[in-house]
Amino acid sequence: MNSQKERAGASRFWVTCYTDASFTPIAAGWGVWLRSTRGRIVRHGACPPYVSSANEAELAAIFAGVYLARKVWGEAVRGLVVYTDSQAAVGFLSDDSLKPRTQRNAPAVARLRERIRTFSNEHGIELDLRWVKGHQRTNTVRAYLNARCDKLARAARAVAQRSEKRTVAEKCGREAGSAIAEKSNGTPNAGEPGVERSPGRSRKQKNRERRHRARERNRAKKVASVPDRARPRAIELPVASGIDIGLEDRCARNRVRSKRDDDERAEQAVASGAPPNFAPLSRAMRR
Incomplete structure (x- = not known):
């Protein structure tokens, strides 16, 4: 029995993990690069919807790396050496407890931290968190892999952002269609009863039309204010005079x-x- 446990323990290995995240208020994405004695994994994807800051996106990227290592290599994973360019993420996972202010203002940070700790403890995975400087202009392995994860995260964030914009546009189109249908049925719209507006007009077009109407009103006022004697009159000259x-x-x-x-x-x-x-x-x- 002991020999089997020793052989099983000897067959377990460590995984090198590089992670990075890209965050915008619309969407966020993560990129992961994993390497072990059994191969290499490169993945990227969108962060969960509850992620609302860059620190939360970095923690989501770390959780994605731990989860992928366990999913692909199974119980053979003994631990991960995680390289990230976020000092805040390293501090959140290294400290024994979070500050009350962080728990109050950033509930997603506490949620992701608890998920990472629970997942690694359940599967017996040790985490060695190391900070690497981001956006380096040196020809080192760490700089290259960090830049690679950054590109992956940006690509995932761009895809998620396009899908989010498409979803918002479809939602606005449905709402505009329902509003037009209500007006055509005779049901007044809440806010401005009896007023129909085209949903395709942009703010720039509305401002242009408003300025044009103002210029027409000013021109009409100037013409009305000029007396009759000062107005120019058309004079017809003969073609050939004496x-x-x-x-x-x-x-x-x-x-x-x-x-x-x-x-x-x-x-x-x-x-x-x-x-x-x-x-x-x-x-x-x-x-």
Whole structure:
């Protein structure tokens, strides 16, 4: 019997576990990298809905690592060396008890801490918690594996966030559809009775329409405030007036008279034997 227990104890092994989490107010995700003498496991997923802070997400990632190690390798797992970049998570699991303020303000922290401790004690798994600096720019194994878990957690959080947004959009669409159906049936909507609004109009579109209506009102007020005498009136001009015709005729007569005078001066200069002056001729030609 003792030899069998010794062989069973000797066959048990330790698991190296790297964990990280990514949290937003909409959704949170975790990433886990496990390695032992029997292989390697890389997983990621969404945190439970009751997770509402980054510390709670880090504890959820640690619990996921312990649970996956036990589920895959079974009773052969003797303990886990957990590497995390959250000092708060290491402190929560290392302390004998939580502070009353933490228990009061963060009930999910106490819940996850109790789950991790209960699960590891039931299955005889020892936990060796170690802190590793996150987001390092060094070519070390710890920095690489921490960055790998960070990418896994971000990917899981993005998937959970898209699904959450889709769920919220579907819920809002159903509520808007029910509101429209109530209005079409004649049932007034609570809050604004008798007012129908399109559910597809965004806040930006509503503000644009409101500004346009305000500009139209201001323009109408300015037009109404101007007196009749100050308002511009349309004046129709004739296509061809007598003044224009007279001006054209006078200009033509002046051109003819100036040309005749230049010709007479040129003839007098030739008859008298004076040197020719081509200025009048050139001026007449230009005209």
